[in-house]
Amino acid sequence: MKFKFLFLLLVLLCFSNCKEEKFTLTKIEGKQIPITDSLELDPTFDAVIKPYRDRLQEDMNLVLSYAPETYSKADGDFNTAIGNLMADIVYEQSKDVFKSRTSNDIDGVLLNHGGIRSIISKGNITTKTAFEIMPFENSIIVVALKGKQIDSMMHYLARAKRAHPIQGFKLSIDKDYNIVKAQVNGKAIDTAKTYYVATNDYLVNGGDNMNFFARNEGEYPLDYKIRNALIDYFKKTDTINPIIDDRFIQIK
Incomplete structure (x- = not known):
């Protein structure tokens, strides 16, 4: 009993004499820890992942097609060979x-210039090439748009001053970027008609300020990644032949 009393007295004295201490940050120090190839591999772990790594390298280096020239998105002001190829492939x-799903036809395709992330180099086209061109997980969506929204799309393209890839549309602008002619499949835009435009989920969600997609009559996800569309096309095409044409031009 006496021991318990002394213990409680000691605890009370401790609490009564303890004062709150305040700490102030005086400096921050840091140092760089380099990560180099000098780090040793764990042989056990490396042995486990090696078969998967080898198979991945084999798949990525698989030759799918051939490019007779090098194609870059910087090769044209309003339409480029690589951009035209991508839009044509999506279509x-x-x-x-x-x-087969809707009994409707796709009237056109619109992609974004910034979505082309690499060139296609002259020579063999591999699976890796498709991943380099389209490293994102963007999927194809077909959007139903009234002719009025197609008209808004054309005005957007005229003002953008970039070679956004298109297919099925034809656009001519003057030196002041005013629209001279805008067509869908060779015909003038019918404001009362519903058109079906294939694009990607990034643009449907407002990417690149393409807000005209928001006012649509319906969306039809195809559950088909653009990268996979490229791979499937390359597999069935021995030699690609993309060209710059007159689908979007400026008349000076």
Whole structure:
């Protein structure tokens, strides 16, 4: 009993004499820890992942097609060979899928210039090439738009002053970036008609300020990544032949 009393007295004295201490930050120090190839591999772990790494390298280096020239998105002011190729591939790989699901035809394609992340180098086209061009997980969506929204799209393209990839549309502008001619599949835009435009989920969600996609009549996700569309197209095409044409031009 006496021991318990002394213990409690000691605790009370401790609390009564303890004062709150305040700490102030005086300096921050840091140092760089380099990560180099001098770090040793864990042989056990490396042995486990080696078969997967080797198979991945094999798949990525698989030759799918051939490019007779080098193609870059910097090769044209309003349309480029690589951009035209990508828009044409999205149309080619999507049209039958969309037709079978909806009984409707895709009227055109619109992608974004910034979505092309690499060149296509002259020589063999591999799976890796497709991943370099399109490293993002963007998927193809077909959007139903009234002719009025197609008209807004054309005005957006005229003002953008960039070679956003298109297919099915034809746009001519003057030196002041005013629209001279805008067509869908060779015909003038019908403001009362519903058009079906294949694009990607990034743009449908307002990417690159393409807000005209928000006012749509319906969205049809195809569950088909653009990268996979590229790979599927390359597999069935021995030699690609993209060209710069007159789908979007400036008349000076």
